Amino acid sequence: MLISELQIINFRNIAFLRAAFAPGLNLIHGPNAQGKTNVLEAISLLVTGRSFRTTMDREMIPWVRDTYEATLVRARVEKRSGEERFMLTFNQSEKHVTINGNPIGRLGELVGRINAVLFTPSDLQIVRGGPAFRRRFLDVELSQISRRYLFCLQRYDLALRQRNALLKMHQSRPNLRQELFPWDAQLAEHGAELIHARQRMVAQLSQLSASAYNRISGGSEGMKITYQSQTQPGDDDDIGTIRAKLEQALAKTQAEDIRRGATSAGPHRDDFTFLLSGRDARDYGSQGQQRSCVLAMRLAELKIMEDATGECPLLLLDDLMSELDESRKRAFMECLDRRIQIFLTATERELVVSHVKPDMIFHMDDGTLREDLIAS
Amino acid sequence: MAEKFPEPLERLINELSRLPTIGRKSAQRLAFYILKCPREQPLALARALEQLHERLGFCPRCFYIATGELCSICADPGRDASQLCVVEEPQDVAAFDKPGAYKGLYHVLLGRLSPLQGVTPEDLKINELLTRIKDPMSRVQEVILATNPNVDGDATALYLSRLIEPLGIRTTRLGLGLSIGSSIEYADELTIRKAFEGRREL
Ligand SMILES: Nc1ncnc2c1ncn2[C@@H]1O[C@H](COP(=O)(O)OP(=O)(O)OP(=O)(O)O)[C@@H](O)[C@H]1O
Ligand SMILES: [Mg+2]
Ligand SMILES: [Zn+2]
Numbered sequence: 001m002l003i004s005e006l007q008i009i010n011f012r013n014i015a016f017l018r019a020a021f022a023p024g025l026n027l028i029h030g031p032n033a034q035g036k037t038n039v040l041e042a043i044s045l046l047v048t049g050r051s052f053r054t055t056m057d058r059e060m061i062p063w064v065r066d067t068y069e070a071t072l073v074r075a076r077v078e079k080r081s082g083e084e085r086f087m088l089t090f091n092q093s094e095k096h097v098t099i100n101g102n103p104i105g106r107l108g109e110l111v112g113r114i115n116a117v118l119f120t121p122s123d124l125q126i127v128r129g130g131p132a133f134r135r136r137f138l139d140v141e142l143s144q145i146s147r148r149y150l151f152c153l154q155r156y157d158l159a160l161r162q163r164n165a166l167l168k169m170h171q172s173r174p175n176l177r178q179e180l181f182p183w184d185a186q187l188a189e190h191g192a193e194l195i196h197a198r199q200r201m202v203a204q205l206s207q208l209s210a211s212a213y214n215r216i217s218g219g220s221e222g223m224k225i226t227y228q229s230q231t232q233p234g235d236d237d238d239i240g241t242i243r244a245k246l247e248q249a250l251a252k253t254q255a256e257d258i259r260r261g262a263t264s265a266g267p268h269r270d271d272f273t274f275l276l277s278g279r280d281a282r283d284y285g286s287q288g289q290q291r292s293c294v295l296a297m298r299l300a301e302l303k304i305m306e307d308a309t310g311e312c313p314l315l316l317l318d319d320l321m322s323e324l325d326e327s328r329k330r331a332f333m334e335c336l337d338r339r340i341q342i343f344l345t346a347t348e349r350e351l352v353v354s355h356v357k358p359d360m361i362f363h364m365d366d367g368t369l370r371e372d373l374i375a376s
Numbered sequence: 377m378a379e380k381f382p383e384p385l386e387r388l389i390n391e392l393s394r395l396p397t398i399g400r401k402s403a404q405r406l407a408f409y410i411l412k413c414p415r416e417q418p419l420a421l422a423r424a425l426e427q428l429h430e431r432l433g434f435c436p437r438c439f440y441i442a443t444g445e446l447c448s449i450c451a452d453p454g455r456d457a458s459q460l461c462v463v464e465e466p467q468d469v470a471a472f473d474k475p476g477a478y479k480g481l482y483h484v485l486l487g488r489l490s491p492l493q494g495v496t497p498e499d500l501k502i503n504e505l506l507t508r509i510k511d512p513m514s515r516v517q518e519v520i521l522a523t524n525p526n527v528d529g530d531a532t533a534l535y536l537s538r539l540i541e542p543l544g545i546r547t548t549r550l551g552l553g554l555s556i557g558s559s560i561e562y563a564d565e566l567t568i569r570k571a572f573e574g575r576r577e578l
Binding site: 155159161165169170173175185186 | 489490491492494496497527528530531532533534535538
């Protein structure tokens, strides 16, 4: 899958941008605060319908808006099945998406049409931040490749909110246990599917990132990712078994849940851990090691997404070069598959071209993107 | 701040904006429209509103809408009293009651379980349902749980099945011919018929 052409109008500091990109590595370089990340943000808007930086579309509207009417991001995407055209427009009050000229009803219909893996400096939070970051990572990932997962996730969340409302507001009801039953049953049903899918995803990620990690770090620290669940599913448990375990866990914690007014067992409390030589990278890893963990996982993600969709996803790499030491940079660039279309941002051109030869080089200057014509 | 209009207009706007999906803005638009109408039209509306509660009520047996003592369905002797279809709202009865799809009786809960919105079992016509099927004169052999196929509707169905099964009565759930997230109210005839045919044990 690749973006052959991109057009951006009125997006943050980009008044107008139109560019054709190469199938392989596209480098966008320029000093800080010129708009490099903005380009990646605009692309990712077409992937999920939402920004990875903000939940407020307003923030992406240019500050100077004398003649502003709307923001537009548009792309021609070449897929194995043929070319597709995507267009997203929004302003202060409206947001529309069309695919091949046809408007789509819900933003959710956009998910999964363009596949992309994004790496940004804030990804470090996946290792360092709280469990919510990691759960969100898995949920976003799995929702992109499985509609079923997204469906179970939405149902689970609602059933959980209903159960918690019952626990909080109606604690002293005489038949509370009886009234908890229908929510517990649904939590177990959908929660089991979530745990099952996540567990398999984490196992796959672990396996694939282990080798990527060693290639990037040049070492043999033995990276692993493990899923932690209070439900304690076994590696080979099927959905039915996990469901039974989750039912038991809910029954076991019921008295405590009633006291606390919250649900203590279930995938909404699960987590996963990065291990380096058996030790938690969150507590013991250096910053560079933590970065390498996430990068290795992103590469694993790329492979999983490709297997699931039959399309090679786009790779959006923001500010990668400032994060790693020389040997890791070189090793990382070397393990990139040249079939993948990559958008890479860097503050200096040399940071990249000294390691690999990009297929196209662009310079970003105050919101204006120009192809570099200096021979490399 | 919302601007104030002369009292009669303000009162109409207030009343209109209490209706579901009508905000203050739409209420204003409607009120001004009504003000401009020839006098007969708003008077006809007022009469319709007045008579709604005078001439219509809920059936005391199944809580569907009724003009007389019982609703037209409960009053119909040709109905199959061995089947009872439980729905959330009166409009669901209208959606289900298509010729050839279902000939049994109904029971309207007038809502669905939702602790978030403060709706718990005693807010629904659940006790009335249990009394109805426990009645020695009752001929009900199967209760078809036809609440909406979403989280709240499923919870309501599960809750009811737990109460009904110990009475030795078969409970079934409508087949998921209904697409995800859709509501019964808007289902077409074919979907309804398929849903009844595909019903399964709970
Ligand atoms: N809504 C907006 N309207 C106009 N300009 C904006 C808006 N939001 C952000 N900007 C500007 O966009 C620029 C930041 O762009 P971006 O984050 O893409 O920079 P960058 O080139 O990636 O820099 P760095 O190398 O520091 O990461 C800043 O100059 C910022 O002032
Ligand atoms: Mg940046
Ligand atoms: Zn009736």
